[in-house]
Amino acid sequence: MNALNSLMDGFGTALTPLNLLWAAVGVLLGTAIGVLPGIGPAMAVALLLPVTYGLDPVGAFIMFAGIYYGAMFGGSTTSILLNTPGESAAVVAAMEGNPMAKSGRGAQALAAAAVGHFAGGMVGTILLVALAPTVADLAVDIGAPDYFAIMVLAFIAVTSVLGSSRIRGMASLLIGLTIGLVGLDQMTGQQRLTFGSLQLADGIDVVIVAVGLFAIGEALWVAAHLRRRPAEPIPVGRPWLGRGDLKRTWKSWARGPFIGFPFGAIPAGGAEIPTFLSYVTEKRLSKHKDEWGKGAIEGVAGPESAASASAAGTLVSMLTLGLPTTAVAAVMLAAFQQYGIQPGPLLFEREPELVWGLIASLFVGMVLLLALNLPLAPVWAKLLRIPRPYLYAGILFFAAVGAYAVGGEVIDLVILLIIGLIGFGMRRYGLPVLPAVIGVILGPAAEQQLRRALQISDGSVTGLVDTPFSVIVYAVVVLLLAWPLVRRALPRKGART
Amino acid sequence: MTTPTTDTTAAPAPARRSWLRDHSELGVCVLLLALGVLVLTDALTMDVDIAQRGPVGPKTVPVVVGAGLLVVAALLAVDVLRGGRGQAESGEDVDLSEPADWRTVLLLTGVFLGAAVLIEPLGFPVAGALLFWGAAYALGSRSFHRDPLIAAVLSLVTYAVFNNLLGVPLPGGPLMGVL
Structure with a gap:
């Protein structure tokens, strides 16, 4: 029961008054920003990165955890009350939640979502406590070829599982890898794509890339297509659930985490697939099939619980392998790099205070979220009425603050704008943003592992596949790549017989 | 490599303009192509000094990325010419029915x-x-x-x-x- 002891130590860290304050600030900021239309969790975390620059790493990550969960919760409030979800994971919340709000059951929908988040987050975090140390122990022995294989898997998964077009995902990934190349080569100090500029020799800071793609790109894209009349949020009272609703939802809350958690841990796009799977499962199991599409409360409870648990699953691979499976995890990984901390199997040995403090603060954050969100929901709903010019001007403003705070250089603001314009173009032509961010963050690490592996094998390519683990991972990669071909072949076979 | 503009020079001007508007995504291919050429040029003109450690030098990955960009530019061009379109991103405050402002x-x-x-x-x-x-x-x-x-x-x-x-x-x- 080593993990339990460590967790207790973690609570010792998380429950100090100052860290408790950071957790509360993170939860409040995260919810407020997540509720604001147009801002998803990834942008929220990216925009709030500079807030933590002056903090010690433990406090910073405790705050981040609060922002992450808070932003996810806030996002579902937006979908339920506005019915125009900004990100794919919140689409499902709108499918049943918005009809509920329209028929005057918005309070129940919000409550089902809030408790769903709490339940999913709790179960997910308990699974994280149980699994993460084991995964870290197993991963301690894996070497450079295995890491490289995992990163290749992440690249392939992020381009082929997500989005509608693989080729556009690939283009986005390559743009990210190119940005990651800029600067001095980590192993030889060779200048690459710096064009003799001293500023570029340091490379382009990941924070600037993330803020540029997520915040500036989004703000410009929305500015080009701003709705003349923003959608009206549905007014809502204090969330509560009657006995009948509780009877219908508790099973959905309990099922959600077991769908969400595994999907969060693998590079398959975070909450998008599990929320949908949970929705389908709940629909199949529901006793009130006639209500589906018109506001079935199970359709809010299950998916929200799955989404929250998938966030915990994401943290497993992020903390133990340094592998970001969602945009938020990618930005958090960038934050770790800011502090010179490399997440991976050794993190649990080297930074036990940080890791367990972070995990314990997830529990604390969830309790705070539930305690704050149920009574404060009407206040959050008011945020939806913010005038859009102020909202998007504010995003640009804070993006500028964040980029400037990285190094106090004006050139960073110019680079930020250029990357923002790239992000704008990517949104216009349907290139997904996530592969680019993953490329920037994992690209340099993948190159290092590749070269280390080949150094060990003395240049022989077989050095990349000489462990059973890497072979298995490459088999999965091949499977992912071949899947569309297989799928195309299947119905043909069926037609022949 | 596909050059998006050459095969339309014969068409009359208005038709050509609307063809270009419909296929503006080819601009993305051109940009990817340019980026690929840039990365490849930078990689190939790199004078790798004796500092290289291990069999794979600082050139290898840029060459792979650059070549990848060229291939993706070509594949995307083929996709666009066959009628494939990238879906513009939607969002809470995004109204795609109006032209871009x-x-x-x-x-x-x-x-x-x-x-x-x-x-x-x-x-x-x-x-x-x-x-x-x-x-x-x-x-x-x-x-x-x-x-x-x-x-x-x-x-x-x-x-x-x-x-x-x-x-x-x-x-x-x-x-x-x-x-």
Whole structure:
């Protein structure tokens, strides 16, 4: 029961008054920003990165955890009350939640979502406590070829599982890898794509890339297509659930985490697939099939619980392998790099205070979220009425603050704008943003592992596949790549017989 | 490599323009192609010194990425010419039924660049306030009493919180020198 002891130590860290304050600030900021239309969790975390620059790493990550969960919760409030979800994971919340709000059951929908988040987050975090140390122990022995294989898997998964077009995902990934190349080569100090500029020799800071793609790109894209009349949020009272609703939802809350958690841990796009799977499962199991599409409360409870648990699953691979499976995890990984901390199997040995403090603060954050969100929901709903010019001007403003705070250089603001314009173009032509961010963050690490592996094998390519683990991972990669071909072949076979 | 414009030179001008508008995504291919050429040129002109450790030098990955960009540019061009279209991203405040409002985007870009230039001479509080006001104006806010006030308060509060509370230094500029 080593993990339990460590967790207790973690609570010792998380429950100090100052860290408790950071957790509360993170939860409040995260919810407020997540509720604001147009801002998803990834942008929220990216925009709030500079807030933590002056903090010690433990406090910073405790705050981040609060922002992450808070932003996810806030996002579902937006979908339920506005019915125009900004990100794919919140689409499902709108499918049943918005009809509920329209028929005057918005309070129940919000409550089902809030408790769903709490339940999913709790179960997910308990699974994280149980699994993460084991995964870290197993991963301690894996070497450079295995890491490289995992990163290749992440690249392939992020381009082929997500989005509608693989080729556009690939283009986005390559743009990210190119940005990651800029600067001095980590192993030889060779200048690459710096064009003799001293500023570029340091490379382009990941924070600037993330803020540029997520915040500036989004703000410009929305500015080009701003709705003349923003959608009206549905007014809502204090969330509560009657006995009948509780009877219908508790099973959905309990099922959600077991769908969400595994999907969060693998590079398959975070909450998008599990929320949908949970929705389908709940629909199949529901006793009130006639209500589906018109506001079935199970359709809010299950998916929200799955989404929250998938966030915990994401943290497993992020903390133990340094592998970001969602945009938020990618930005958090960038934050770790800011502090010179490399997440991976050794993190649990080297930074036990940080890791367990972070995990314990997830529990604390969830309790705070539930305690704050149920009574404060009407206040959050008011945020939806913010005038859009102020909202998007504010995003640009804070993006500028964040980029400037990285190094106090004006050139960073110019680079930020250029990357923002790239992000704008990517949104216009349907290139997904996530592969680019993953490329920037994992690209340099993948190159290092590749070269280390080949150094060990003395240049022989077989050095990349000489462990059973890497072979298995490459088999999965091949499977992912071949899947569309297989799928195309299947119905043909069926037609022949 | 596909060159998107050459095969349409024979078409009459209006038809050609609408063809180009329908296939504006080919511009993405051109950009990817240019990026690929840039990366490859940079990689191949790199004079790798003796510092190289291990069999794989600093050139290898850029060459792979550059070549990848060329291949993707070509594949994307094929996809576009076959009628494939990237789906523009939707969102809470996005209305895709209207044509893109380029004036706002250009104005915002200008305001942002202006603020970047002004941040060192004028300090963050002034440049930040101008950025917020300018951006709000570009986005259609026309309240000449409220907008500057909100901008000034937001900028000053942000400056105070970051500089004094969070320990993230921002330039105060002459205004903070006076206060």
